[in-house]
Amino acid sequence: MKGPKMLKVIENKPIAGYVYSLKLHAPELCERVLPGQFFHIKCGGDKFPLLRRPISLSYTLMEEGCMVLVYRVQGQGTKNLSSRRPGDPLDVLGPLGNGFEITNRHQRVAIVGGGIGIAPLVELAGVYGKRAVVFAGFRDETFLIEGLQQRSPDVRIATEDGSVGYKGFVTDILAQHLKEHRFDVVFACGPRPMLQRVAEACRKALVMCQVSLEQRMACGVGACLGCSCAVKDTDGSLQYVRVCKDGPVFWSEEVCWDE
Amino acid sequence: MNRVDMSVSIAGLKLKNPVMTASGTFGFGEEYGEFYELKRLGAVVVKGITLKPRQGNPPPRTCETPAGMLNSVGLQNPGVDYFLEKELPRLLDKGASVIVNISGATVDEYCAMMEKLEPSGVAAVELNLSCPNVREGGIAFGLRPDAVYDVTRRVKECGDRPVIVKLSPNVTDIVEIASAAKEGGGDAVSLINTLLAMDIDINTRKPVLGNTYGGLSGPAVKPVALRMVHQVAEALDIPVIGMGGILDWRDAVQFILAGARAVAVGTANFVNPLAPVDIIDGIEKYAMQQGFSSVEAMVGALL
Ligand SMILES: Cc1cc2nc3c(=O)[nH]c(=O)nc-3n(C[C@H](O)[C@H](O)[C@H](O)COP(=O)(O)O)c2cc1C
Ligand code: FES
Numbered sequence: 322m323k324g325p326k327m328l329k330v331i332e333n334k335p336i337a338g339y340v341y342s343l344k345l346h347a348p349e350l351c352e353r354v355l356p357g358q359f360f361h362i363k364c365g366g367d368k369f370p371l372l373r374r375p376i377s378l379s380y381t382l383m384e385e386g387c388m389v390l391v392y393r394v395q396g397q398g399t400k401n402l403s404s405r406r407p408g409d410p411l412d413v414l415g416p417l418g419n420g421f422e423i424t425n426r427h428q429r430v431a432i433v434g435g436g437i438g439i440a441p442l443v444e445l446a447g448v449y450g451k452r453a454v455v456f457a458g459f460r461d462e463t464f465l466i467e468g469l470q471q472r473s474p475d476v477r478i479a480t481e482d483g484s485v486g487y488k489g490f491v492t493d494i495l496a497q498h499l500k501e502h503r504f505d506v507v508f509a510c511g512p513r514p515m516l517q518r519v520a521e522a523c524r525k526a527l528v529m530c531q532v533s534l535e536q537r538m539a540c541g542v543g544a545c546l547g548c549s550c551a552v553k554d555t556d557g558s559l560q561y562v563r564v565c566k567d568g569p570v571f572w573s574e575e576v577c578w579d580e
Numbered sequence: 581m582n583r584v585d586m587s588v589s590i591a592g593l594k595l596k597n598p599v600m601t602a603s604g605t606f607g608f609g610e611e612y613g614e615f616y617e618l619k620r621l622g623a624v625v626v627k628g629i630t631l632k633p634r635q636g637n638p639p640p641r642t643c644e645t646p647a648g649m650l651n652s653v654g655l656q657n658p659g660v661d662y663f664l665e666k667e668l669p670r671l672l673d674k675g676a677s678v679i680v681n682i683s684g685a686t687v688d689e690y691c692a693m694m695e696k697l698e699p700s701g702v703a704a705v706e707l708n709l710s711c712p713n714v715r716e717g718g719i720a721f722g723l724r725p726d727a728v729y730d731v732t733r734r735v736k737e738c739g740d741r742p743v744i745v746k747l748s749p750n751v752t753d754i755v756e757i758a759s760a761a762k763e764g765g766g767d768a769v770s771l772i773n774t775l776l777a778m779d780i781d782i783n784t785r786k787p788v789l790g791n792t793y794g795g796l797s798g799p800a801v802k803p804v805a806l807r808m809v810h811q812v813a814e815a816l817d818i819p820v821i822g823m824g825g826i827l828d829w830r831d832a833v834q835f836i837l838a839g840a841r842a843v844a845v846g847t848a849n850f851v852n853p854l855a856p857v858d859i860i861d862g863i864e865k866y867a868m869q870q871g872f873s874s875v876e877a878m879v880g881a882l883l
Contacts, residue, residue: 324615324854363851368647368799368827372850398644414853539642539649540850544607546627546653547642561636561656566611580638 325363325414326350330405331387337464339394340437341403342379345411348386354378355420356445357533357570360390361541363412365401373414374398375538375565377441377510380468391440391465417541418569421445421531427505428452431528432473433495433519435511439465441533442510447472454498458491458511492518499526506531509573520573530573536564543567551580584867585874586860588622590819590841591742591767593703595622595677598836598875599860602823602846603628603681603706603746604653608667609674615853619675620860622842626667628681628708631689633659638790643779648800648825649847650777652791655683660693664700672701679744683708685720687731691738698739705741707731707766710748710773722748722773725760732764744821747771749801749808758812769812770821770844772805798847799825806838813839813880827851829862836863839880 332344361373379391394403405411423445430449434442435458446455446469455469455476463485469476478486479494487494492515495507499522509519510533523530539547543566550568552575554560559577562568586597600623606612609624618624636656643650657663663680671678680702684690690707697705709722709731721727732745745761747754749772758769774795779788787793805824813820822840826832827848835843848855863875872878 325852370644371647371798371847372644372649537640537642539651539847540605540611542611542853544611545605545642545651545850546607546636546656547651549636549639549641549653549656551639559635561639 325412327410328413330407330409330411332407333403333405335403336391337462340464341392341394343376343390343392343402343405344382344387345390345413346386347388347413350416351381351383351386351388354381354388354416356423356448357420357441358416358418359441359569360413360415361417361538362402362414364398365405366397370396370398370401372398372539373541374402375417375541377533377569378416378444379440379465380443380447380472391437393437414541418565419567421508421533421570423448429454429502429504431456431495431498431504431507433491433507433509433511434458435491435515436460438509438511438515438533439469442508443468443472445508449473451475454502456491456495456498458515459485490518491515492522495519496522499523499528504528509533516573517578520576520578523573531570532573532576533570534564534568534576538565541565551577553577584864584872585876586864588841588875588879590821591704591744593623593677593742595842597622597860598842598863599832599856600625600679600821600842600844601849601856602844603708604651605846605849608663609671609676612849612853613674616857617674618671620857621676623677623679623703624671625679625681625706625844626663626671627657628655628683629657629660629663629693630655630683631660631692633657633662640788640790641794643788643794645777645779645796646800648796648798649850650779650789650794650796651774652789652794654791660696664696668700668702677703679704679706681706681708681746687734690731690735694735694738694741698741702741704744704767705735705739706744706746706770707735708746708773710746710750722757723751725756728757728760729764732761732766736765742767744768744770746773748773749804749824750776754808755811755815758816758818762816762818766818768819768821768841770823771808771812772801772824775801775804797824799827801825802831806834809835809840810838810882826859827855829859829866832859832863833866833878836875836878837880837882839882841876841879
């Protein structure tokens with residue numbers, strides 16, 4: 322039966338300010354994990370920090386039997402995680418949640434990420450390759466660009482300070498692009514205000530959009546109802562669903578953005 | 581070495597071992613049932629249900645605090661009828677002993693649920709008189725001895741199933757409340773529920789939880805829980821189910837030594853999905869090493 326696994330840390334290094342790339346040896350999980358799924362990680366400490374931290378798959382390296390998770394140091398959990406060294410064991414539960422809905426019918430897709438929300442999209446970019454246009458937004462410092470480009474050549478960059486690519490929000494270049502080009506689906510991950518703008522742009526352009534949501538989690542497996550977000554039921558009424566088990570990927574039109 | 585008799589009798593039930601799950605931390609068993617066989621547990625205590633479905637509180641509903649966590653789930657559940665029709669048969673199929681945690685806004689609601697549960701295959705009913713997160717969560721009853729007495733007595737009249745009364749730690753005198761549950765005819769008491777708490781984000785200057793207040797659980801509450809279990813077990817002749825911050829078998833053994841006949845594992849499930857079964861194994865090893873022939877012999881064996 323499934324349970325937490327002890328995985329070996331191969332590499333754990335900073336790739337930008339506060340952003341770390343964690344490579345784990347996990348040949349069996351590599352075969353199974355889907356783009357958009359996450360792992361629930363015991364970041365260290367016996368009782369403090371107590372709970373696991375959800376971190377999404379960024380990409381797999383099949384030949385090496387490794388997977389890479391990219392995370393931002395935000396609190397005590399991720400701070401502890403950043404001090405893990407190569408060779409250390411790491412207690413990992415997963416893969417958990419539903420990944421992005423991927424089908425062969427999608428001939429042209431847009432993949433939109435903001436900040437650390439770019440990390441979960443790298444493996445997805447590999448699935449769609451030349452069929453995707455990737456939009457990556459950062460405040461200032463960029464990361465994971467090479468990884469994206471290797472998988473999907475058309476990568477458009479926006480930075481808020483204008484240091485690389487378009488100066489401004491990634492949602493601006495996406496909205497402009499949606500006016501001129503036809504996409505079968507848009508995939509997005511990033512801060513909630515950004516996702517809301519992506520959803521709005523897709524609604525106007527009549528394109529379906531899948532968003533990957535973040536929420537504080539406790540169990541990560543669907544048992545505690547601690548990670549709920551509000552969605553619209555088929556009859557229009559509001560209902561709480563579990564980000565960890567029913568998501569983390571949702572259709573943008575289901576999400577109650579104002580909740 | 582001889583094997584240890586792990587079974588315990590509590591509230592008229594014979595459990596194969598003293599380890600249960602704490603209500604609200606284990607859903608209806610479906611998720612953790614993918615990690616191990618649910619029939620290995622002494623009992624599965626399912627998440628709190630109410631007469632009518634409830635949506636629960638607005639997010640965020642959880643946050644971590646030093647050696648613990650806050651939750652303000654607010655009894656989100658599909659209601660007793662859905663539970664009986666869809667969830668219970670699946671659990672019983674797995675061979676689990678099922679204890680149902682119920683909450684009501686009025687005594688009549690508790691009774692109505694008891695009547696619906698009576699003809700089903702549930703092993704016992706746990707009255708949640710202590711959910712800090714919603715007005716209808718029974719907290720209105722759990723803080724006053726006369727109200728605890730009244731709701732326990734009325735529910736006992738509605739059926740023959742064993743009734744466990746779950747107590748709130750947010751009271752001045754826990755023994756007085758437990759005593760009221762016993763007088764009302766309660767077959768056992770379980771304690772503790774979460775401690776009413778809050779957290780604040782100094783950057784947004786807002787409460788962290790969508791509901792402002794929530795319940796504190798996890799290792800941080802263990803010393804308080806242990807003290808309350810000890811007080812009740814010392815003072816009263818009623819079986820006690822101990823919980824609050826049990827993370828591993830050592831914690832569980834402490835509760836048993838303090839006088840608990842059974843223990844429940846809550847927040848620890850989130851940290852280690854195998855915690856309850858690891859704890860069962862750990863208690864057995866400890867009992868063996870210490871020369872106890874049964875878990876029952878360990879109950880209250882504090883020197
Ligand atoms: C997320 C969560 C939900 C809970 N829901 C319920 C509930 O529905 N009914 C109830 O009686 N107790 C509920 N509790 C309280 C637990 O059953 C238990 O009494 C408490 O968490 C202390 O144990 P622990 O420290 O092992 O978690 C809940 C606790 C948590 C953390
Ligand atoms: S984190 Fe427990 S249900 Fe999602």
